[in-house]
Amino acid sequence: MSTVPVVELRGISTRFGNKLVHDGLDLSIESGEMVALVGGSGSGKTTLLRHIIGLTRPASGRVKLFGEDLFSGGIALQRQRRRRFGVLFQQGALFSALTVAENIALPLRELKLATDAELDDLVALKLDMVGLRPDDALLMPAELSGGMIKRVALARALALEPELLLLDEPTAGLDPERSASFVALIRTLHKALELTVVLVTHDVDTLKALATQVAVLADGRIVSLASVAATQASDHPFIKRFFAAAVTGPAEQGAR
Template sequence: MSAPVIDIRGLVTRFGSHLVHDGLDLSIPAGEVMALVGGSGSGKTTLLRQVIGLMRPQRGDIRVLGQPLFSGDLQADRVLRQRFGMLFQQGALFSALNVLENIAFPLRELRWLDRETIHDLVMIKLAMVELEPRHAWLMPAELSGGMVKRVALARALALEPELLLLDEPTAGLDPDRSAAFVSLIRRLRDQLGLSVVLVTHDIDTLSALATRVAVLGDRRILAEGTLDHVMKQDHPFIRSFFGAARHAGSAY
Protein backbone atom coordinates (compact mmCIF):
# COMPACT_ATOMS: atom_id res chain seq x y z
CA MET A 1 0.00 0.00 0.00
CA SER A 2 1.30 3.46 -0.91
CA ALA A 3 2.05 5.97 1.84
CA PRO A 4 -0.77 8.34 2.77
CA VAL A 5 -0.45 11.89 1.44
CA ILE A 6 -0.65 13.16 5.02
CA ASP A 7 0.08 11.15 8.16
CA ILE A 8 -0.17 12.86 11.55
CA ARG A 9 0.72 11.06 14.79
CA GLY A 10 0.53 12.27 18.38
CA LEU A 11 0.11 15.94 17.48
CA VAL A 12 0.11 18.36 20.39
CA THR A 13 -0.53 22.08 19.82
CA ARG A 14 -0.60 24.67 22.56
CA PHE A 15 -0.90 28.45 22.62
CA GLY A 16 0.29 29.45 26.05
CA SER A 17 -1.97 27.62 28.50
CA HIS A 18 -4.55 26.86 25.79
CA LEU A 19 -4.34 23.28 24.50
CA VAL A 20 -5.67 23.01 20.94
CA HIS A 21 -4.64 19.47 19.89
CA ASP A 22 -3.83 16.72 22.37
CA GLY A 23 -2.41 13.57 20.79
CA LEU A 24 -4.25 14.05 17.49
CA ASP A 25 -3.86 11.28 14.89
CA LEU A 26 -5.02 11.52 11.27
CA SER A 27 -4.08 9.63 8.11
CA ILE A 28 -5.30 10.84 4.70
CA PRO A 29 -5.10 8.35 1.82
CA ALA A 30 -3.78 9.40 -1.58
CA GLY A 31 -6.39 10.41 -4.12
CA GLU A 32 -9.03 11.44 -1.60
CA VAL A 33 -10.72 14.78 -1.02
CA MET A 34 -10.66 15.09 2.76
CA ALA A 35 -12.79 17.77 4.42
CA LEU A 36 -11.80 18.95 7.90
CA VAL A 37 -14.75 20.28 9.88
CA GLY A 38 -15.12 21.41 13.46
CA GLY A 39 -16.45 24.11 15.71
CA SER A 40 -14.88 27.52 16.23
CA GLY A 41 -11.57 27.08 18.03
CA SER A 42 -11.31 23.37 17.26
CA GLY A 43 -7.97 23.92 15.53
CA LYS A 44 -8.81 22.97 11.95
CA THR A 45 -7.11 25.97 10.32
CA THR A 46 -4.21 25.62 12.76
CA LEU A 47 -3.88 21.99 11.66
CA LEU A 48 -3.83 23.07 8.01
CA ARG A 49 -1.11 25.64 8.73
CA GLN A 50 0.95 22.96 10.45
CA VAL A 51 0.59 20.63 7.47
CA ILE A 52 2.07 23.26 5.14
CA GLY A 53 4.87 24.06 7.58
CA LEU A 54 3.78 27.55 8.66
CA MET A 55 3.50 26.40 12.28
CA ARG A 56 5.41 23.74 14.16
CA PRO A 57 3.55 21.66 16.77
CA GLN A 58 4.86 21.25 20.29
CA ARG A 59 4.98 17.48 19.85
CA GLY A 60 4.08 14.89 17.29
CA ASP A 61 5.06 13.82 13.80
CA ILE A 62 3.72 15.11 10.47
CA ARG A 63 4.62 13.35 7.24
CA VAL A 64 3.50 14.79 3.90
CA LEU A 65 3.76 12.75 0.71
CA GLY A 66 5.74 10.16 2.65
CA GLN A 67 8.36 12.64 3.86
CA PRO A 68 8.84 14.23 7.32
CA LEU A 69 7.63 17.82 7.19
CA PHE A 70 10.24 19.17 9.61
CA SER A 71 13.25 17.07 8.63
CA GLY A 72 15.93 19.60 9.56
CA ASP A 73 17.28 19.39 6.01
CA LEU A 74 16.50 22.80 4.46
CA GLN A 75 16.90 21.62 0.87
CA ALA A 76 14.70 18.54 1.42
CA ASP A 77 12.06 20.68 3.12
CA ARG A 78 12.12 23.15 0.22
CA VAL A 79 11.68 20.39 -2.37
CA LEU A 80 8.83 18.86 -0.37
CA ARG A 81 6.98 22.19 -0.15
CA GLN A 82 7.10 22.47 -3.94
CA ARG A 83 4.97 19.32 -4.12
CA PHE A 84 1.90 20.87 -2.53
CA GLY A 85 -0.11 24.04 -3.12
CA MET A 86 -2.19 26.13 -0.73
CA LEU A 87 -5.30 28.26 -1.31
CA PHE A 88 -5.78 30.61 1.64
CA GLN A 89 -9.24 31.69 2.75
CA GLN A 90 -9.09 35.26 1.44
CA GLY A 91 -6.79 34.40 -1.46
CA ALA A 92 -3.73 36.10 0.12
CA LEU A 93 -2.79 37.71 -3.19
CA PHE A 94 0.03 40.25 -3.13
CA SER A 95 -1.84 43.55 -3.44
CA ALA A 96 1.08 45.34 -5.17
CA LEU A 97 1.40 42.66 -7.88
CA ASN A 98 -0.94 42.11 -10.81
CA VAL A 99 -2.56 38.76 -11.57
CA LEU A 100 0.29 37.58 -13.80
CA GLU A 101 2.91 38.49 -11.20
CA ASN A 102 0.96 36.79 -8.41
CA ILE A 103 0.71 33.51 -10.30
CA ALA A 104 4.32 33.81 -11.50
CA PHE A 105 5.67 34.32 -7.98
CA PRO A 106 6.32 30.63 -7.10
CA LEU A 107 7.66 29.99 -10.61
CA ARG A 108 10.19 32.82 -10.26
CA GLU A 109 11.25 31.45 -6.89
CA LEU A 110 12.59 28.38 -8.73
CA ARG A 111 15.19 30.67 -10.34
CA TRP A 112 15.72 28.53 -13.43
CA LEU A 113 12.80 29.48 -15.70
CA ASP A 114 13.15 32.33 -18.18
CA ARG A 115 10.63 35.18 -18.43
CA GLU A 116 8.96 33.87 -21.59
CA THR A 117 8.46 30.38 -20.15
CA ILE A 118 7.00 31.82 -16.95
CA HIS A 119 4.60 33.98 -18.97
CA ASP A 120 3.44 30.98 -21.00
CA LEU A 121 2.95 28.86 -17.87
CA VAL A 122 0.92 31.63 -16.19
CA MET A 123 -1.38 31.81 -19.22
CA ILE A 124 -1.88 28.05 -19.05
CA LYS A 125 -2.81 28.30 -15.36
CA LEU A 126 -5.22 31.17 -16.07
CA ALA A 127 -6.99 29.03 -18.67
CA MET A 128 -7.14 26.12 -16.21
CA VAL A 129 -9.13 28.24 -13.74
CA GLU A 130 -11.35 29.61 -16.53
CA LEU A 131 -9.91 33.12 -16.68
CA GLU A 132 -8.90 34.98 -19.84
CA PRO A 133 -5.45 36.29 -20.85
CA ARG A 134 -6.65 39.90 -20.43
CA HIS A 135 -7.22 39.22 -16.73
CA ALA A 136 -3.45 38.80 -16.27
CA TRP A 137 -2.97 42.57 -16.17
CA LEU A 138 -5.57 43.32 -13.50
CA MET A 139 -4.60 44.23 -9.95
CA PRO A 140 -6.15 42.31 -7.01
CA ALA A 141 -8.27 45.35 -6.07
CA GLU A 142 -9.92 45.14 -9.50
CA LEU A 143 -11.01 41.51 -9.08
CA SER A 144 -14.35 40.18 -7.89
CA GLY A 145 -14.38 37.76 -4.97
CA GLY A 146 -14.79 34.82 -7.31
CA MET A 147 -11.89 35.96 -9.49
CA VAL A 148 -9.64 36.35 -6.43
CA LYS A 149 -10.34 32.71 -5.57
CA ARG A 150 -9.53 31.59 -9.12
CA VAL A 151 -6.28 33.56 -9.28
CA ALA A 152 -5.25 32.18 -5.88
CA LEU A 153 -6.09 28.67 -7.11
CA ALA A 154 -3.99 29.22 -10.24
CA ARG A 155 -1.06 30.28 -8.05
CA ALA A 156 -1.54 27.22 -5.83
CA LEU A 157 -1.33 25.05 -8.96
CA ALA A 158 1.63 26.91 -10.49
CA LEU A 159 4.21 24.27 -9.56
CA GLU A 160 1.94 21.37 -10.57
CA PRO A 161 1.53 20.00 -7.03
CA GLU A 162 0.44 16.52 -6.08
CA LEU A 163 -1.46 17.78 -3.03
CA LEU A 164 -3.82 20.79 -2.86
CA LEU A 165 -4.87 22.35 0.45
CA LEU A 166 -7.86 24.70 0.65
CA ASP A 167 -8.89 26.89 3.58
CA GLU A 168 -12.62 27.72 3.34
CA PRO A 169 -12.52 27.74 -0.49
CA THR A 170 -16.09 29.04 -0.94
CA ALA A 171 -16.18 31.55 1.95
CA GLY A 172 -17.61 34.89 0.82
CA LEU A 173 -19.05 33.58 -2.44
CA ASP A 174 -22.75 33.64 -3.31
CA PRO A 175 -24.40 30.24 -3.94
CA ASP A 176 -23.98 30.33 -7.74
CA ARG A 177 -20.30 31.34 -7.64
CA SER A 178 -19.69 28.86 -4.83
CA ALA A 179 -21.17 26.01 -6.86
CA ALA A 180 -19.13 27.04 -9.93
CA PHE A 181 -15.91 27.14 -7.90
CA VAL A 182 -16.58 23.73 -6.37
CA SER A 183 -17.23 22.35 -9.86
CA LEU A 184 -13.92 23.82 -11.03
CA ILE A 185 -11.99 22.26 -8.14
CA ARG A 186 -13.64 18.90 -8.75
CA ARG A 187 -12.78 19.03 -12.48
CA LEU A 188 -9.16 20.00 -11.83
CA ARG A 189 -8.81 17.32 -9.19
CA ASP A 190 -9.97 14.70 -11.70
CA GLN A 191 -7.82 16.04 -14.55
CA LEU A 192 -4.65 16.45 -12.51
CA GLY A 193 -5.00 13.46 -10.20
CA LEU A 194 -4.74 15.63 -7.11
CA SER A 195 -5.19 14.69 -3.49
CA VAL A 196 -7.13 17.48 -1.76
CA VAL A 197 -7.55 18.58 1.85
CA LEU A 198 -9.99 21.36 2.64
CA VAL A 199 -11.24 23.14 5.73
CA THR A 200 -14.90 24.13 5.40
CA HIS A 201 -17.96 24.91 7.47
CA ASP A 202 -20.25 24.82 4.43
CA ILE A 203 -22.21 21.58 4.13
CA ASP A 204 -23.03 22.18 0.45
CA THR A 205 -19.31 22.47 -0.36
CA LEU A 206 -18.48 19.45 1.76
CA SER A 207 -21.14 17.22 0.24
CA ALA A 208 -20.32 18.25 -3.34
CA LEU A 209 -16.57 17.87 -3.04
CA ALA A 210 -15.42 15.62 -0.20
CA THR A 211 -14.92 11.87 -0.48
CA ARG A 212 -14.02 11.66 3.23
CA VAL A 213 -14.63 13.81 6.30
CA ALA A 214 -12.67 14.27 9.53
CA VAL A 215 -14.36 16.02 12.45
CA LEU A 216 -12.18 17.91 14.94
CA GLY A 217 -13.38 18.41 18.49
CA ASP A 218 -12.31 17.81 22.09
CA ARG A 219 -8.69 18.40 20.91
CA ARG A 220 -8.68 15.32 18.66
CA ILE A 221 -10.38 13.67 15.68
CA LEU A 222 -13.91 12.76 16.79
CA ALA A 223 -14.79 10.80 13.66
CA GLU A 224 -13.30 10.10 10.24
CA GLY A 225 -14.67 8.34 7.18
CA THR A 226 -17.27 8.79 4.48
CA LEU A 227 -19.90 11.44 5.02
CA ASP A 228 -22.58 8.82 5.67
CA HIS A 229 -20.38 7.12 8.28
CA VAL A 230 -19.52 10.37 10.06
CA MET A 231 -23.13 11.55 10.19
CA LYS A 232 -24.09 8.39 12.09
CA GLN A 233 -21.68 9.07 14.95
CA ASP A 234 -23.31 9.96 18.26
CA HIS A 235 -21.56 13.12 19.42
CA PRO A 236 -23.17 16.49 20.30
CA PHE A 237 -21.16 18.52 17.78
CA ILE A 238 -21.71 16.01 14.96
CA ARG A 239 -25.44 15.91 15.68
CA SER A 240 -25.58 19.71 15.69
CA PHE A 241 -23.41 20.27 12.62
CA PHE A 242 -25.19 17.77 10.40
CA GLY A 243 -28.59 17.99 12.08
CA ALA A 244 -30.08 20.56 9.73
CA ALA A 245 -29.25 18.40 6.73
CA ARG A 246 -30.78 15.34 8.37
CA HIS A 247 -33.99 17.11 9.32
CA ALA A 248 -34.30 18.60 5.84
CA GLY A 249 -34.11 15.11 4.37
CA SER A 250 -31.36 16.14 1.99
CA ALA A 251 -28.95 13.83 0.19
CA TYR A 252 -26.02 14.88 2.38
Protein backbone atom coordinates in the same frame (compact mmCIF):
# COMPACT_ATOMS: atom_id res chain seq x y z
CA MET B 1 1.47 4.44 -6.88
CA SER B 2 3.02 4.22 -3.46
CA THR B 3 0.89 3.36 -0.49
CA VAL B 4 2.53 5.88 1.81
CA PRO B 5 -0.04 8.37 3.14
CA VAL B 6 0.42 11.86 1.67
CA VAL B 7 -0.26 13.50 5.02
CA GLU B 8 0.35 11.72 8.28
CA LEU B 9 -0.19 13.36 11.66
CA ARG B 10 0.75 11.42 14.77
CA GLY B 11 -0.02 12.51 18.32
CA ILE B 12 -0.33 16.21 17.54
CA SER B 13 -0.82 18.45 20.57
CA THR B 14 -1.14 22.19 20.37
CA ARG B 15 -1.43 24.69 23.16
CA PHE B 16 -2.51 28.31 23.03
CA GLY B 17 -1.61 29.62 26.45
CA ASN B 18 -3.59 27.45 28.85
CA LYS B 19 -5.92 26.11 26.21
CA LEU B 20 -5.22 22.68 24.76
CA VAL B 21 -6.41 22.84 21.16
CA HIS B 22 -5.20 19.48 19.85
CA ASP B 23 -4.83 16.63 22.28
CA GLY B 24 -2.88 13.77 20.73
CA LEU B 25 -4.51 14.06 17.34
CA ASP B 26 -3.93 11.38 14.68
CA LEU B 27 -4.85 11.72 11.02
CA SER B 28 -3.61 10.10 7.87
CA ILE B 29 -4.66 11.05 4.39
CA GLU B 30 -4.16 8.70 1.47
CA SER B 31 -3.12 9.74 -1.99
CA GLY B 32 -5.93 10.87 -4.28
CA GLU B 33 -8.41 11.54 -1.50
CA MET B 34 -10.31 14.78 -1.03
CA VAL B 35 -10.60 15.13 2.70
CA ALA B 36 -12.80 17.77 4.29
CA LEU B 37 -11.75 18.86 7.74
CA VAL B 38 -14.74 20.04 9.75
CA GLY B 39 -15.14 21.16 13.33
CA GLY B 40 -16.65 23.88 15.46
CA SER B 41 -15.30 27.42 15.54
CA GLY B 42 -12.05 27.53 17.45
CA SER B 43 -11.58 23.76 17.27
CA GLY B 44 -8.21 24.28 15.60
CA LYS B 45 -8.93 23.37 11.97
CA THR B 46 -6.91 26.20 10.48
CA THR B 47 -4.16 25.62 13.04
CA LEU B 48 -3.98 22.00 11.92
CA LEU B 49 -3.69 23.17 8.32
CA ARG B 50 -0.88 25.50 9.35
CA HIS B 51 0.89 22.59 11.02
CA ILE B 52 0.72 20.65 7.76
CA ILE B 53 2.12 23.61 5.83
CA GLY B 54 4.83 24.04 8.43
CA LEU B 55 3.92 27.61 9.36
CA THR B 56 3.46 26.56 12.96
CA ARG B 57 4.85 23.61 14.87
CA PRO B 58 2.81 21.54 17.27
CA ALA B 59 3.85 21.36 20.90
CA SER B 60 4.34 17.65 20.44
CA GLY B 61 3.69 15.04 17.78
CA ARG B 62 4.94 14.44 14.26
CA VAL B 63 3.86 15.83 10.92
CA LYS B 64 4.85 13.72 7.93
CA LEU B 65 4.29 14.71 4.33
CA PHE B 66 4.82 12.21 1.51
CA GLY B 67 6.23 9.80 4.07
CA GLU B 68 8.96 12.16 5.27
CA ASP B 69 9.13 14.25 8.41
CA LEU B 70 8.14 17.82 7.55
CA PHE B 71 11.24 19.39 9.08
CA SER B 72 13.75 16.66 8.29
CA GLY B 73 16.66 17.18 5.92
CA GLY B 74 18.58 20.29 4.97
CA ILE B 75 17.19 23.61 3.80
CA ALA B 76 17.22 22.56 0.12
CA LEU B 77 15.36 19.35 0.88
CA GLN B 78 12.77 21.13 3.02
CA ARG B 79 12.25 23.69 0.30
CA GLN B 80 11.76 20.97 -2.28
CA ARG B 81 9.19 19.33 -0.03
CA ARG B 82 7.33 22.62 0.30
CA ARG B 83 7.08 22.87 -3.46
CA ARG B 84 5.12 19.64 -3.60
CA PHE B 85 2.03 21.21 -2.08
CA GLY B 86 -0.01 24.28 -2.92
CA VAL B 87 -2.05 26.34 -0.48
CA LEU B 88 -5.16 28.41 -1.02
CA PHE B 89 -5.40 30.81 1.90
CA GLN B 90 -8.76 31.95 3.17
CA GLN B 91 -8.39 35.55 1.94
CA GLY B 92 -6.41 34.52 -1.14
CA ALA B 93 -3.22 36.18 0.15
CA LEU B 94 -2.34 37.48 -3.32
CA PHE B 95 0.67 39.78 -3.43
CA SER B 96 -1.05 43.13 -3.63
CA ALA B 97 1.81 44.90 -5.39
CA LEU B 98 1.90 42.40 -8.27
CA THR B 99 -0.51 41.85 -11.16
CA VAL B 100 -2.50 38.65 -11.55
CA ALA B 101 0.01 37.29 -14.09
CA GLU B 102 2.99 38.15 -11.89
CA ASN B 103 1.30 36.52 -8.92
CA ILE B 104 0.83 33.27 -10.80
CA ALA B 105 4.27 33.37 -12.40
CA LEU B 106 6.10 34.20 -9.16
CA PRO B 107 6.59 30.66 -7.81
CA LEU B 108 7.83 29.45 -11.20
CA ARG B 109 10.01 32.48 -11.71
CA GLU B 110 11.63 31.76 -8.34
CA LEU B 111 12.72 28.34 -9.64
CA LYS B 112 14.46 29.96 -12.63
CA LEU B 113 13.62 26.95 -14.79
CA ALA B 114 11.35 28.40 -17.43
CA THR B 115 11.98 30.97 -20.13
CA ASP B 116 9.83 34.10 -20.28
CA ALA B 117 7.85 32.72 -23.22
CA GLU B 118 7.17 29.50 -21.34
CA LEU B 119 6.14 31.47 -18.27
CA ASP B 120 3.60 33.38 -20.37
CA ASP B 121 2.25 30.10 -21.75
CA LEU B 122 2.02 28.59 -18.30
CA VAL B 123 0.29 31.65 -16.85
CA ALA B 124 -2.22 31.57 -19.70
CA LEU B 125 -2.69 27.85 -19.07
CA LYS B 126 -3.31 28.29 -15.34
CA LEU B 127 -5.67 31.18 -15.96
CA ASP B 128 -7.58 29.03 -18.41
CA MET B 129 -7.55 26.14 -15.94
CA VAL B 130 -9.28 28.21 -13.25
CA GLY B 131 -11.71 29.74 -15.71
CA LEU B 132 -10.28 33.24 -16.06
CA ARG B 133 -9.69 35.14 -19.28
CA PRO B 134 -6.20 36.11 -20.49
CA ASP B 135 -7.32 39.75 -20.32
CA ASP B 136 -7.48 39.46 -16.54
CA ALA B 137 -3.71 38.96 -16.39
CA LEU B 138 -2.86 42.63 -16.00
CA LEU B 139 -5.37 43.38 -13.24
CA MET B 140 -4.16 44.16 -9.74
CA PRO B 141 -5.50 42.10 -6.82
CA ALA B 142 -7.32 45.17 -5.46
CA GLU B 143 -9.39 45.27 -8.68
CA LEU B 144 -10.61 41.68 -8.36
CA SER B 145 -13.89 40.44 -6.96
CA GLY B 146 -13.94 37.88 -4.16
CA GLY B 147 -14.56 34.98 -6.52
CA MET B 148 -11.76 36.03 -8.87
CA ILE B 149 -9.32 36.40 -5.97
CA LYS B 150 -10.00 32.78 -5.03
CA ARG B 151 -9.47 31.66 -8.60
CA VAL B 152 -6.20 33.55 -9.01
CA ALA B 153 -5.00 32.24 -5.65
CA LEU B 154 -5.89 28.74 -6.79
CA ALA B 155 -3.98 29.28 -10.04
CA ARG B 156 -0.96 30.39 -8.01
CA ALA B 157 -1.30 27.38 -5.72
CA LEU B 158 -1.28 25.16 -8.83
CA ALA B 159 1.70 26.92 -10.41
CA LEU B 160 4.25 24.44 -9.11
CA GLU B 161 2.23 21.40 -10.21
CA PRO B 162 1.60 20.28 -6.62
CA GLU B 163 0.61 16.78 -5.60
CA LEU B 164 -1.19 18.02 -2.50
CA LEU B 165 -3.56 20.97 -2.40
CA LEU B 166 -4.59 22.57 0.88
CA LEU B 167 -7.68 24.76 0.85
CA ASP B 168 -8.69 26.94 3.78
CA GLU B 169 -12.40 27.75 3.55
CA PRO B 170 -12.45 27.70 -0.26
CA THR B 171 -16.03 28.89 -0.55
CA ALA B 172 -16.24 31.31 2.37
CA GLY B 173 -17.40 34.75 1.27
CA LEU B 174 -18.70 33.61 -2.12
CA ASP B 175 -22.33 33.83 -3.18
CA PRO B 176 -24.07 30.46 -3.74
CA GLU B 177 -23.66 30.57 -7.52
CA ARG B 178 -19.94 31.40 -7.45
CA SER B 179 -19.49 28.97 -4.63
CA ALA B 180 -21.03 26.18 -6.71
CA SER B 181 -18.91 26.97 -9.74
CA PHE B 182 -15.76 27.13 -7.61
CA VAL B 183 -16.63 23.78 -6.09
CA ALA B 184 -17.10 22.35 -9.59
CA LEU B 185 -13.72 23.78 -10.58
CA ILE B 186 -11.97 22.16 -7.63
CA ARG B 187 -13.60 18.84 -8.43
CA THR B 188 -12.52 19.02 -12.07
CA LEU B 189 -8.95 19.87 -11.12
CA HIS B 190 -8.86 17.15 -8.49
CA LYS B 191 -9.71 14.62 -11.16
CA ALA B 192 -7.59 16.06 -13.97
CA LEU B 193 -4.41 16.63 -11.98
CA GLU B 194 -4.70 13.58 -9.71
CA LEU B 195 -4.41 15.79 -6.67
CA THR B 196 -4.76 14.96 -3.04
CA VAL B 197 -6.87 17.70 -1.48
CA VAL B 198 -7.35 18.73 2.14
CA LEU B 199 -9.97 21.37 2.68
CA VAL B 200 -11.18 23.13 5.77
CA THR B 201 -14.81 24.12 5.51
CA HIS B 202 -17.89 25.15 7.41
CA ASP B 203 -20.19 24.74 4.52
CA VAL B 204 -22.12 21.48 4.36
CA ASP B 205 -22.98 21.96 0.68
CA THR B 206 -19.31 22.31 -0.23
CA LEU B 207 -18.55 19.31 1.90
CA LYS B 208 -21.18 17.10 0.29
CA ALA B 209 -20.19 18.18 -3.20
CA LEU B 210 -16.47 17.67 -2.80
CA ALA B 211 -15.32 15.43 -0.03
CA THR B 212 -14.51 11.77 -0.55
CA GLN B 213 -13.81 11.61 3.17
CA VAL B 214 -14.77 13.77 6.12
CA ALA B 215 -12.45 14.23 9.08
CA VAL B 216 -14.31 15.57 12.08
CA LEU B 217 -12.27 17.53 14.58
CA ALA B 218 -13.82 17.70 18.04
CA ASP B 219 -12.45 17.72 21.59
CA GLY B 220 -8.92 18.10 20.22
CA ARG B 221 -8.99 14.86 18.22
CA ILE B 222 -10.20 13.50 14.93
CA VAL B 223 -13.34 11.73 16.13
CA SER B 224 -14.29 10.33 12.77
CA LEU B 225 -12.72 9.83 9.35
CA ALA B 226 -15.23 8.34 6.95
CA SER B 227 -17.24 9.01 3.81
CA VAL B 228 -19.89 11.73 3.89
CA ALA B 229 -22.74 9.23 4.17
CA ALA B 230 -21.05 7.29 6.96
CA THR B 231 -20.23 10.50 8.81
CA GLN B 232 -23.83 11.67 8.58
CA ALA B 233 -24.98 8.39 10.08
CA SER B 234 -22.64 8.78 13.05
CA ASP B 235 -24.19 9.54 16.42
CA HIS B 236 -21.35 11.61 17.85
CA PRO B 237 -23.05 14.65 19.41
CA PHE B 238 -20.97 17.21 17.51
CA ILE B 239 -21.56 15.54 14.14
CA LYS B 240 -25.28 15.35 14.82
CA ARG B 241 -25.41 19.05 15.67
CA PHE B 242 -23.26 19.96 12.66
CA PHE B 243 -25.51 18.28 10.11
CA ALA B 244 -28.72 19.16 11.96
CA ALA B 245 -27.81 22.84 11.82
CA ALA B 246 -27.31 22.55 8.07
CA VAL B 247 -30.71 20.95 7.56
CA THR B 248 -32.66 23.43 9.65
CA GLY B 249 -30.51 26.30 8.43
CA PRO B 250 -28.14 28.47 10.36
CA ALA B 251 -30.76 31.20 10.85
CA GLU B 252 -32.90 29.02 13.09
CA GLN B 253 -29.87 27.77 14.89
CA GLY B 254 -28.82 31.35 15.56
CA ALA B 255 -32.29 32.10 16.93
CA ARG B 256 -32.04 29.44 19.59
